[in-house]
Amino acid sequence: MAAAAVEPRVVVVGAGPAGSRCVEALVKAGIRPLVIDESARSGGQIYRRQPDNFTRSAEQLYGSEAAKATRLHKSFDGLQGRFDYWPESLIWNLAGNRIFVVRGAQQCSVEFSSLVICSGATDRLLPVPGWNYSGCYSLGGAQIALKAQACAIGAEVVFMGTGPLLYLVAAQYAKAGARVAGVLDTSPFYRRVAALPDLLANPRALYHGLGLTASLYLKGVPVYSGVEPLAIEGDAAAGVSAVRFRDGRGREKQLHCDAVAMGYHLRPETQLADLARCQFDFDASTRQWLPRIDRDGRSTVADIYLAGDGARIRGADAAEASGELAALALLADRGQAVDSQRVARLQQQLGQLERFARGLAKAFPWPHQLAAQLADATVLCRCEVVTVGEMRSTIALTGASEANRAKAFSRVGMGRCQGRYCANAGAEVIAAATDGDICSAGRLRAQAPVKPLPLALVEVAPEDWLEVSAEGVDPVLKPAEAGL
Amino acid sequence: MSKRFVRLGETRRPEVQLYIDGEPAVALQGDTLLVALLQHSNRLRTSEFGDAERAGFCLMGACQDCWVRTEEGARLRACSTTVAENMRIVTTQLEISWPQQQ
Numbered sequence: 001m002a003a004a005a006v007e008p009r010v011v012v013v014g015a016g017p018a019g020s021r022c023v024e025a026l027v028k029a030g031i032r033p034l035v036i037d038e039s040a041r042s043g044g045q046i047y048r049r050q051p052d053n054f055t056r057s058a059e060q061l062y063g064s065e066a067a068k069a070t071r072l073h074k075s076f077d078g079l080q081g082r083f084d085y086w087p088e089s090l091i092w093n094l095a096g097n098r099i100f101v102v103r104g105a106q107q108c109s110v111e112f113s114s115l116v117i118c119s120g121a122t123d124r125l126l127p128v129p130g131w132n133y134s135g136c137y138s139l140g141g142a143q144i145a146l147k148a149q150a151c152a153i154g155a156e157v158v159f160m161g162t163g164p165l166l167y168l169v170a171a172q173y174a175k176a177g178a179r180v181a182g183v184l185d186t187s188p189f190y191r192r193v194a195a196l197p198d199l200l201a202n203p204r205a206l207y208h209g210l211g212l213t214a215s216l217y218l219k220g221v222p223v224y225s226g227v228e229p230l231a232i233e234g235d236a237a238a239g240v241s242a243v244r245f246r247d248g249r250g251r252e253k254q255l256h257c258d259a260v261a262m263g264y265h266l267r268p269e270t271q272l273a274d275l276a277r278c279q280f281d282f283d284a285s286t287r288q289w290l291p292r293i294d295r296d297g298r299s300t301v302a303d304i305y306l307a308g309d310g311a312r313i314r315g316a317d318a319a320e321a322s323g324e325l326a327a328l329a330l331l332a333d334r335g336q337a338v339d340s341q342r343v344a345r346l347q348q349q350l351g352q353l354e355r356f357a358r359g360l361a362k363a364f365p366w367p368h369q370l371a372a373q374l375a376d377a378t379v380l381c382r383c384e385v386v387t388v389g390e391m392r393s394t395i396a397l398t399g400a401s402e403a404n405r406a407k408a409f410s411r412v413g414m415g416r417c418q419g420r421y422c423a424n425a426g427a428e429v430i431a432a433a434t435d436g437d438i439c440s441a442g443r444l445r446a447q448a449p450v451k452p453l454p455l456a457l458v459e460v461a462p463e464d465w466l467e468v469s470a471e472g473v474d475p476v477l478k479p480a481e482a483g484l
Numbered sequence: 485m486s487k488r489f490v491r492l493g494e495t496r497r498p499e500v501q502l503y504i505d506g507e508p509a510v511a512l513q514g515d516t517l518l519v520a521l522l523q524h525s526n527r528l529r530t531s532e533f534g535d536a537e538r539a540g541f542c543l544m545g546a547c548q549d550c551w552v553r554t555e556e557g558a559r560l561r562a563c564s565t566t567v568a569e570n571m572r573i574v575t576t577q578l579e580i581s582w583p584q585q586q
Binding site: 038045050051052053054055056122123132133134135136137138140141142144145146148149150151152153154155176177178235236237238239258259269379382383384385416417420421451452454 | 488489490491492493494497498513514515516519526527528531533534535536537538539540541542543544545546547548549551559563564566
C-alpha cells in the first residue's frame with residue numbers, strides 16, 4: 001500500500017537484553033531506530049517485567065541479577081521518544097529488505113536499511129512418554145508463570161532436564177514458597193567438574209550457580225544428577241501425577257507431583273535469519289545449527305546483524321554485550337565513527353562469556369543419545385501426537401534421511417509450534433535411523449508465517465503506526481480484542 | 485475441577501469477572517487469560533488429536549498450545565492475552581477431532 005512513503009529504517013527486532021542495548025547504542029549515535037517486539041513491555045524473557053499493578057521488588061523478581069535488570073529497563077524507558085516502538089508486534093515474514101509486521105488484527109510492511117535481529121531463544125526439549133499431559137511446561141514457561149504472574153505451575157513441581165536454567169528456576173520456585181518435589185538433571189556431576197576450567201571464565205555466574213544449588217540442598221529439595229527420564233505418569237483428563245526416572249546409579253525411582261517443568265538448555269529462534277537467507281553452520285558442541293556471524297554480529301547477508309541468544313546461546317550478559325556490539329558494527333558499516341576501544345572491550349568481554357558458555361555446554365550436555373534411543377511409543381510431536389515409532393517407520397518406508405523430507409511425510413515439525421519443540425530430538429531420531437550423522441539430518445527450514453496469524457488482517461500504512469508511536473501513546477488494538 | 489496454577493503472591497489486586505464455558509468466574513486484574521483459566525480448571529482445551537487435555541506449555545507465545553476461543557469464535561492465545569472484564573471464553577473443542585488409533 002503506502003509503504004513506500006516511509007524511508008527505509010534501521011530496525012531492531014526484540015527488546016530483551018540484546019535489543020535494548022542495541023537501541024541504546026544506535027540512539028546515542030543519532031539514529032532513530034524502529035523497535036519491534038512481541039512483548040507488551042521491554043526486558044525479553046530473562047528480564048521480563050510483571051504487570052504494572054504487581055508490587056514485588058526487583059530483588060524478588062530477578063535475585064542476584066536485580067541490578068542488571070533494573071539498569072536495562074531504565075535505559076530502555078529513558079530513551080522513549082527517541083526511537084519508534086511497536087510492542088505486541090510480530091514480524092511474521094521477511095523478503096528482501098522488507099519486513100511484514102502483524103499487530104492485533106492489523107498488518108503492515110516496512111523497508112529496512114539495516115536489521116538487527118535479537119530474537120532470543122526458547123527451551124530445547126527432549127520428549128519423554130507423557131509430556132503431552134496437561135501440567136507439563138517448559139522451564140522457561142515455569143519461570144514466566146512465577147516472574148510475570150506470581151504463580152507456580154502446580155502445587156508440587158518436578159524440574160527435569162539439564163542446564164543452568166534448571167537450577168535457577170527450581171531455586172526461584174523454592175524461594176517463592178512453591179513446593180519443589182525434586183530436581184532431575186540428566187547430566188552426571190563429573191561433567192560439571194570437568195567443565196570447571198571454562199566455567200571459571202565467569203566466576204560471578206559460577207558463584208551464583210553454586211549458590212542456587214546450595215539453596216536447594218538447604219531447603220531439603222532432592223537433587224539427582226545423571227538421571228535417565230523414563231516417563232511422566234498421569235492420565236488424559238487429570239494430567240501429570242508423577243515422574244519416573246532412573247537415578248545416577250541405575251535405580252528406578254518415582255516422584256509424585258502435579259506439574260513438571262522441562263528443559264535441556266536453550267535453542268535460538270532463528271526463523272527471521274533463515275528467511276533472510278543467512279548462512280547456517282552446524283555447531284558440534286551444542287549439536288545445533290547456528291547462523292554464521294563474525295565476532296561483531298554481522299551475518300552472511302549485508303545489512304543483517306544478529307545478537308543475543310537468537311544468534312548464540314551465551315546468556316543475558318553476553319546478549320547485552322553482543323547487542324551493543326552489533327549496533328557499533330552497523331554504525332561502522334554505515335561509515336559512522338565508532339569508539340574502537342569500546343568495540344575491543346566488548347569483543348574481549350564476549351570472548352570470555354563465550355568460553356563460559358562452552359563450559360556450560362560441557363557441564364550440561366544435550367543428552368542426544370537419549371533422544372536417539374527414545375522408545376517407539378513416545379510422542380515426538382506433542383502438537384499433533386506423532387510418535388517416535390511413526391517417524392521411524394516413515395523414514396524406513398520413504399528413505400527420507402533429511403529433516404525437511406521427513407517432515408513432509410511425517411508432519412513432525414508441521415504442527416502448531418512449527419518444530420520449535422520437536423526439531424532437535426527429531427533430528428537425532430532421523431540421524432540414528434539413517435547413517436548416524438546428525439549433520440546430514442540437516443535442519444528444518446523456516447517458513448512464513450513464523451507464527452500463526454489471524455485470518456482477517458487489515459492492511460495499514462506504516463505511517464499510521466509510526467505517528468502514534470512517536471507520540472508515545474499505545475496505539476491500535478490489543479491482541480486480546482483482535483483475536484490473535 | 486481442581487485448579488492447576490497456585491498463586492504465591494500479588495493477590496491484592498482488583499477482581500475481574502469473566503465467564504468460562506458459560507459459568508461466571510473471578511480473576512485478578514493483570515492476570516493473563518491462561519492464569520485466569522487455570523485458577524478455575526486444570527485444563528485450557530482438549531487436544532484435537534484426542535490424546536489428552538492441554539493446559540499450555542511455553543507461556544511465551546511460541547508453542548501455540550494454549551489457544552481458547554471467545555463465545556463469538558475468535559481465537560485467543562491465552563498466555564499472551566490479558567484478562568478483561570466480562571470476557572466470555574469457551575474451552576470446549578470446536579474443531580473436528582481426529583483421535584489417533586490406539
